[in-house]
Amino acid sequence: MAQNRTRKRRTMLYIPGNNPGMLQQGSVYGADSVLLDLEDAVALNQKDAARTLVRNIVKSINFYNCEVTVRLNHTDTPFGDADLEEIVPLQPDAVRFPKTESVEDLKKLIDRIEEIENKHNLPHDKMSIHAMIETAKGVRNVFEIAEYSKRVDAITIGGQDLTADMNIVKTKDNAGIDYARKQIVMAAKANRIDCIDTVYADVDDDEGLKEETLYIKKIGFTGKAVINPRQIDIVNNVFMPTEAEIRKAAKVYRGWIDAKRRNLGVFAIDGKMVDAPVMARAKYVLDMAEIDLSSFE
């Protein structure tokens, strides 16, 4: 779980929990994670049916390398506890907890999860928790939320709800949630966990999605939620290093191995200083590109 995880989460595909066709096909499109949704994609009169369907899908479908995450209803809603009772015994890779506002919210959630795990003789360190920040109060408390428990291995932002909670007009550049995005990134980075950006609602605007993904990558997000298979390649490609970046990183890494042999802490490549942080960035690029570092030794 959590800090030992090496799996990438560039794309997390939301799938409405009451749509059997989409649920069955969800893992074939190349998303790193599927997000089986019991919350806002499901109408109130469909909640029970969706929960049963998601339970059966998680039990019976092989998602292969795709991470399986279930978005629960909040524990303060009439559906939250029933979701936990059905989903926790299945131990999906993670549960996504919407509208997390405080550590009290998380404590209540984790205590209940662990109670159910104890009842079923399940470990407490397998299924992780993704805390969604979707209100101004959650943004204010995100640092405490991110460090509260090792089970929290990602912080995510829900831009639609946050915009509504702040009672602001949603613009294409999402200026109104920029502060929140950056605060969420900092809280995640301070705890060395993932931070996942909100969805891009216009599924026909490929250029807009690419532009937004380039921006959120630049400010530190490690992935983005998507709502349609057509969005997956666009986001995955933005999060993959370019060929030029890989070539440069490989050069730095090779130089670093050589420098270590010569007991040098700092050296230059093409006239530019290379020190430990430059090497760490190069290593991250090679890791994202899934290049085996032992091939450089």
Ligand SMILES: CC(C)(COP(=O)(O)OP(=O)(O)OC[C@H]1O[C@@H](n2cnc3c(N)ncnc32)[C@H](O)[C@@H]1OP(=O)(O)O)[C@@H](O)C(=O)NCCC(=O)NCCSC(=O)C[C@@](O)(CC(=O)O)C(=O)O
């Ligand atoms: C948007 C649209 C209606 C477009 O429909 P369209 O019909 O135009 O789609 P097409 O492209 O024509 O579909 C072509 C083929 O792909 C299949 N297919 C489509 N979508 C698929 C999918 N998601 N999973 C698997 N399969 C899929 C489809 O079945 C078809 O299959 P086939 O018939 O076999 O060819 C549809 O995609 C959709 O419903 N998306 C999910 C919406 C959703 O979950 N919303 C809730 C999460 S956000 C939220 O809650 C806000 C947040 O909380 C969160 C945050 O930000 O994190 C906040 O506060 O901000």
Ligand SMILES: [Mg+2]
């Ligand atoms: Mg939301």
